[in-house]
Amino acid sequence: MKFLKSVALSVTAGLFAAALSAPLAAAEALSSPVGSPVLEIGGAITNTNDGPLARFDMDMLDALPQRETVTATPWHEGVQTFTGPQIADLLELVGAEGGTLRVVAINDYAVEIPVADLYDNPVILASRQNDAPMSVRDKGPLFVIYPFDENPDLFNELYFSRSVWQVKAIEVHP
Numbered sequence: 001m002k003f004l005k006s007v008a009l010s011v012t013a014g015l016f017a018a019a020l021s022a023p024l025a026a027a028e029a030l031s032s033p034v035g036s037p038v039l040e041i042g043g044a045i046t047n048t049n050d051g052p053l054a055r056f057d058m059d060m061l062d063a064l065p066q067r068e069t070v071t072a073t074p075w076h077e078g079v080q081t082f083t084g085p086q087i088a089d090l091l092e093l094v095g096a097e098g099g100t101l102r103v104v105a106i107n108d109y110a111v112e113i114p115v116a117d118l119y120d121n122p123v124i125l126a127s128r129q130n131d132a133p134m135s136v137r138d139k140g141p142l143f144v145i146y147p148f149d150e151n152p153d154l155f156n157e158l159y160f161s162r163s164v165w166q167v168k169a170i171e172v173h174p
Contacts, residue, residue: 030093033057038141039125043102043172046095054094058127058141061085064093067124071149074160075139082126082145088118090125091172098172103144106136106166112173113144113162121147121154125167139165 032049035057042053049055064085072079087101096115104110117123126145127134134140143165148155 030054031060033060035059039167039169041090041094041096041170041172043170044096044098044174045172046097047093058133061125061127061142064089067122069122069124069126069145069147069150071145071147073145073148073163075165076129079149081130082124082143083128083131084124084126084142084145086118087123087125087144087170090170091115091118094172096172098174100173102171102173103162103164103167104169104171105164106168109164111162111164117146117162121151123147136166142167 030047030049033055037055038058039056039061040050040053041056045054047054061084066083067086069082070079071082091101099115101113101115101118102110103113124145126143127141129138129140129143134143144163144167146154146159146163148159
């Protein structure tokens with residue numbers, strides 16, 4: 001019995017140590033961009049690579065797990081295929097500690113998005129449309145895409161307004 005308690009304590013201690021080191025590993029994993037940054041995330045985050053900010057180039061975003069969202073939008077003719085990382089994954093990577101995001105476009109258009117949106121739906125930061133990189137002229141290089149066809153309740157003006165294109169920055173607010 002003493003042996004089992006000892007093993008249980010060892011396993012518990014090991015799990016506790018692993019849990020404590022996980023955020024540190026995530027912080028170490030956030031490398032600096034090699035190419036031109038296309039996105040910066042700031043505000044209430046714990047994992048950064050440039051002072052208080054987490055900056056990403058396109059290669060860094062492409063290296064994250066990608067999701068395809070096949071959907072119609074009010075801005076395109078017919079169903080389109082968008083590809084990019086889920087924004088929830090980005091938030092976890094930077095250690096976001098907030099309830100609201102302020103997403104800012106190249107032209108300084110900004111909108112607030114509740115973090116709950118990102119966990120209730122697989123919202124992506126699309127960098128590709130129909131397998132092609134998105135240019136600024138085509139609403140790129142980054143575009144917030146909700147899965148409108150997967151959840152028809154999202155196909156309305158509220159979520160259209162949160163679908164920011166030409167995204168340049170995300171600020172995490174408590």
